Amino acid sequence: MASTSVPPGPATGGLPPRQNSGWVTGLVLFAGVVMLVTGLVDLFQGIVAVAQDTLIVTTPNYVFKFDVTSWGWIHIVLGALVALVGICVLRRMAWARYTGMVLASLSAVVNFLWLPYYPLWAIVIIALDIFVIWALAVYRED
Structure with a gap:
């Protein structure tokens, strides 16, 4: 007797394979664009911090005090990586989704530590990073 392979579905009692909805595909596209834009803005912000560190005003008596030039280099490297992965x-490279989740997590932590320098912008970037992580995590490979 030859057995034939039947894909799982309602007729065989199994669940049909799960596919991405149009929303999920659109969210991943939007997450890639957000990564590209925020990465480039972080890159430029890092260049400003390195070139004109007196332009960035720091708040006194903050727990996380670091040198502005060092933060500039961190933002340059991280921004370039986020933009490239975006x-x-x-x-639609599969490895980029996983790397994007890691880099967005790292970006959220870095921007949390960047709060005393640019509080509003850091909060916006943290929110966008959380969205990027969620959008990349809900996508399933076809």
């Missing part, structure tokens, strides 16, 4: 997310 491009790869837009090109």
Whole structure:
């Protein structure tokens, strides 16, 4: 007797394979664009912090005090990585989604520590990073 392989579905008692909805696909596309934009803005923000560190005003007596030039280099490197991975997310590379989640998590932590320098912008970036992590996590490979 030859057995034939039947894909799981309602007729065989199994669940049908789960597919992404249009919303999920659109969210991943939007997450890639957000990564590209926030990465470039962080890159430029880092360049400003390195070139003109007196331009950035720090708050006194904050627990997390670091040198502005050091923060500039951190933002340059992290911003460039986030932007490059954002491009790869837009090109639908599977590894880029996982790397994007890691980099967005790292970006959220870095921007939390950046709060005394640019509080409103840091909070916006943290919120966008959380959205990027969620959007990349709900996508399933077809």
